[in-house]
Amino acid sequence: MSLKDIDVKIEYRSLLHNIANDFYIPVLNKAVSYDRAVGFFSSSILASISNGIDGLARNGGEIRLVTSPYLSEKDKEAIRKGYENRHEVVKNALLRELREPQNDIEQEQLNLLANLISDGILDIKIAFTEDTTKLGMYHEKLGLIRDSDGNVIAFSGSMNESENALSANYETIDVFCSWKGDQERIAAKENAFQSIWNDTEPNLVVLDFPEIKTEIINKYKRENLDYSHSPSYYRELIKYTIPGAKIPDGFVFHDYQKKAIDTWVHHNYCGIFDMATGTGKTYTGLGAISRLNIDLRGHLAVVIVAPYQHLVEQWVEDIEKFGMKPIIGYSSSSQKDWKNRLENAIRRQKLNVKGAEFFCFICTNVTYSSKFVQETINKIKGDCLLVVDEAHNFGAINLRKYLNPIFNYRLALSATLERHNDEAGTEALYSYFGDKCIEYTLEMAIDNGFLTKYHYHPIFVNLTDEELTDYYKLTKSIQQCIKKGKDGKYTITEQGKRLTLKRSRLVSAAQNKLYALRQEISPFVAENHILVYCGSASLKDFHSDTYPVDEDEIRQIDAVTDLLGNQLNMRVSQYTSREDIEERKILKEQFANGDILQALIAIKCLDEGVNIPSIKIAFILASTTNPKEYVQRRGRVLRLYEGKQYAEIYDFITLPQKLGNAYSATEAELKIGLELVRNELKRAFEFARLADNYVEADLKLQRIRDVYNITDEISEIREDFDYYD
Structure with a gap:
């Protein structure tokens, strides 16, 4: 002290x-x-x-x-x-x-x-x-x-x-x-x-x-005060006299949310909320905004940034609950005059116009990084707060340059802030936003009852002979694109990155996944609240307000839709960027109801932000080695929902060949195949670790380790091939 x-x-x-x-x-x-x-x-x-x-x-x-x-x-x-x-x-x-x-x-x-x-x-x-x-x-x-x-x-x-x-x-x-x-x-x-x-x-x-x-x-004197408690008694009353953000009547934060906000305040209103998906990051962020607004007497400019249009709209619903009327900025915003609204808000605040002391602007990553928005927010005078949702994205080179120093108050929200294989990007985030004010893991959320328990079912799928041949060829080509620098560190060329992406898509869209899906989903054709996840989020296209997709993913999701809808006669619908915001809203309502829609077939919707708590059974076809992505996908499935005692997760593990055939592979083929196996096992063991049926799932995964002679602990597996991811 x-x-x-x-x-x-x-x-x-x-x-x-x-x-x-x-x-x-x-x-x-x-x-x-x-x-x-x-x-x-x-x-x-x-x-x-x-x-x-x-x-x-x-x-x-x-x-x-x-x-x-x-x-x-x-x-x-x-x-x-x-x-x-x-x-x-x-x-x-x-x-x-x-x-x-x-x-x-x-x-x-x-x-x-x-x-x-x-x-x-x-x-x-x-x-x-x-x-x-x-x-x-x-x-x-x-x-x-x-x-x-x-x-x-x-x-x-x-x-x-x-x-x-x-x-x-x-x-x-x-x-x-x-x-x-x-x-x-x-x-x-x-x-x-x-x-x-x-x-x-x-x-x-x-x-x-x-x-x-x-x-x-x-x-x-009306009552004795207990100074050991914070915040002061006055704060809950004073919120009614100031403009802008305020906590709704009757709204109660969990203790860990209160502690996060208090810590953020004591860090001079700068910091990071590292909270597992489903633990209330958005509400905690809005509580922090309200706290700062009260402490500043309503004299505050707030800018909130989220990756995609649908996430902005999800935010808007909650923002309005906290007493704010946001300016909504993105390419197809319902507020066609949002640019004029933003300019007027900044001008009126600067002139101290009564009633204009507070304003909130929310936009997508793309809109925020536009020349217009950057030039406009630089005109803000006085206290201003930047809130970035899914903040790990802003560690990327093309976005981190927009971490504007004009904001004297800062808040980053993310379930997985650390960027995969990008120390410089992760460091840039800590340097700008400050320290973590809370680290509330998925394991803590499950143990404390804020996320539902789950059963994990690893499903083994092997590449076809043709896919395996392509995989070998791509891997050898990637190896030729890896260069060792004077500092002893390895880097990969742009051509190597493109080949890596192509290989990742090959694994993600493996043909045998459809056959395995038919077998695994057949017992559930009469069930509701099913999600089938297609497509990998390996590629982030920051030139789009919506989910980026590729042809392989479209082909896979169309094939899955045909399988479930036409062959198995299930009531299904796709949930992608091809559906607009209003359509997706209706789909979520029909899915929650269950009588109209049994299953959603989605591309990327589990990666960032989409809130569909009614999911009870998830079939994850996509393969990924990025912890950020698979941690978020699992968290989406574990959100609490009435009547949901457990979630069931079926994870399709891609192997080079059938386990029995691995014994006949050459040493070179085994070595190349081992890269894929180890990357798949990292995700699988993380999923199995917290599952209620851990023993059962672990025994199944042990078969892979035995066949490939993987004797070291999965947590100690050397990341020799991380530059391929």
Whole structure:
């Protein structure tokens, strides 16, 4: 608990900084004492810095405040002419200021003030200048903040102790730190405050008014406050008086979500929510937005970015629940004038137009990276927050350059932030967004009941002779595209990357998967809530607002549709980018109902963002070696749904040849085939590890390890061929 842990600037200007959030709250949370001498005091300051006050109170700290009363001309005349005792005049002036609270917010603020006094945390003295003919207001403004290690921050400047000074006026404070060589200045400030507090400062009168403090307690104290709890009591009430994001009435966060938001706040509203699919990332993100908006009194610009159009629309539904009316930006947005809306929102906010203090803009990755949006958001002045959903995408070279420094507050959401085989991209994300505020894994979510349990069924499928020949040829060609650099690291050429993608598609669309699917799905032809997943998400096309697809995937999904719909007479529909947003919405409703639609046949819908919690049985035909993709697919299937006790996952494991034929393969063929086997096993063992039928699934996978003589633990398998993925 040290002030040294905070990046304290040498000065703060209210039009450039949020003085409450950037200075007051962080330092007071580390403090054990706060001395303040100001010319004007208002209880409204307690709402703006209450996070810090709470922290200081939890630390067992104390506050000493010296301030001036408001004296009318009649008061001054009475003192000057000696009509009344000076002490009585000042006391009556102070009592006049103890007005009835105008609303619930003021009542809570004044309740906090009364509690701080009654608990011995806050002591107030009144100061004014006086000579033989007149009495004046004390105008000096200085502050001293100390931590338990003896570190001291001193500050002085034009700012009074009021909310207006923090947010509305143009104010400046200069800051000095004892650990930065400012000891002499700090000693001078400390001596000055002690002289004021002890009433030894020349031409200054400082009086204690115990009767005023008693009156404040009697008049305003409603209930005892427990300073160990955060956030403060005022926050839930104050949200009704500010524009923009706010938590809906009756909405309750889980403890892990509350902790994530609190940690994000304490990291100066920057960080990463690394949360498994289905654990409420979106709601936690919206809770964070609401918290920041309340702390900033509704003066905030929010930009939310999601990969695809359908994800933007999913966000919009939830955004509106949290009191926001978003500007929706993408190529086919229902808001045809979204560009004008965005420009007007930024212009009106900059001009401080009443009611325009807050705005929210949500768009796709493609729209966000457009020249128009980048030039427009660069015109934002003041506090702004960037929220990126599926943030791992922004580690890619073509997107990371748009991690704009204009955003002083940042939040990344992802179930799998670490980028597969891309350390530089992963590091770029941490560098921009900051540390993880929560890491809530899929295993934790299952154990805690936030995702459903599941059974895992690995289904072995081998390549045909023709496919295997093509696989061997492609692998040999890929090997020729791998170059060793001077640093000893291997890289792959662009031609090699294209060949790798072609090989991945070959495995994904293996012909024998259709025969295996027919056999495995036959017992379920009368069941509902079935999903058949086709296609790999190996290729990310950032020039499209919708899912990228390729011809192999189209051929596979059409073949699966024919199998289920025509041959097995099931009620099925495709769920791809070829269906527009409204069609997909209807399909989800019909699928959840079950009577109209038994099965969805999808391309890529399990990879990012689509929320279809009613899935109970999933047949995953696509092969992938990217942990991000297969972790997300599993999480989509495990979302909670009424009546869903277990999920069933059928995962089609692609092998070079039938297990019995592997013994007759040459050493070279086995080596090439071993790459595919190991990559498939990594995914399979991860799926099996958390399954309720782990023993059964593990025994089945053990057969593959025995045939291919894989004796090392799957977690220790060397990633010799990762550059092929």
